[in-house]
Amino acid sequence: MPRIVEGNLVDKGGRYAIVASRFNEFIVEKLVAGAVDTLLRHGAEDANLDLVRVPGAFELGLVCKRLAESGDYDAVIALGCVIRGGTAHFEYVAGEAAKAVAAAAYATGVPVIFGVLTTESIEQAIERAGSKMGNKGAEAALSALEMVDLLRKLE
Numbered sequence: 264m265p266r267i268v269e270g271n272l273v274d275k276g277g278r279y280a281i282v283a284s285r286f287n288e289f290i291v292e293k294l295v296a297g298a299v300d301t302l303l304r305h306g307a308e309d310a311n312l313d314l315v316r317v318p319g320a321f322e323l324g325l326v327c328k329r330l331a332e333s334g335d336y337d338a339v340i341a342l343g344c345v346i347r348g349g350t351a352h353f354e355y356v357a358g359e360a361a362k363a364v365a366a367a368a369y370a371t372g373v374p375v376i377f378g379v380l381t382t383e384s385i386e387q388a389i390e391r392a393g394s395k396m397g398n399k400g401a402e403a404a405l406s407a408l409e410m411v412d413l414l415r416k417l418e
């Protein structure tokens with residue numbers, strides 16, 4: 264039987280930054296609410312949560328990197344929404360957002376969680392922002408909790 268190392272979904276004094284884009288705000292605000300609710304219900308303290316807003320998904324990576332390298336956070340959660348139907352340059356915005364968020368994590372060693380919806384339509388975005396397909400912000404918060412605990416165990 265291998266020794267299993269895994270993160271639990273229980274906060275132990277972690278500090279979290281949520282970075283949320285203003286573009287498609289009415290969807291992204293649902294993701295923010297889902298992330299905050301999930302963090303708090305897993306034990307995170309309100310005082311240990313910061314919310315930073317950026318213009319669009321394209322800007323998420325830079326700000327996530329800045330926050331991750333500050334040393335002030337155990338995890339950074341990037342939240343946004345890119346909808347193909349309304350975006351001629353969907354691939355560029357969504358692709359660069361994903362790359363930059365990943366790069367921020369690799370550069371800093373801090374978990375930077377990709378909670379960005381990339382959907383074909385506004386209906387699909389609504390479904391993933393607190394209706395029948397769950398809430399991507401809440402999922403992202405769970406990933407943050409798990410990664411913070413896992414990295415502590417791997418120290």
Ligand code: INI
Pocket residue numbers: 284286287318319320321322343344345346349350351356
């Ligand atoms: N930003 C998004 O977050 N989602 C989108 O769907 C979107 N569209 O449709 O273009 C979008 N564009 C703005 C982009 O993220 C930047 O803020 C902008 O290009 C300035 O750099």
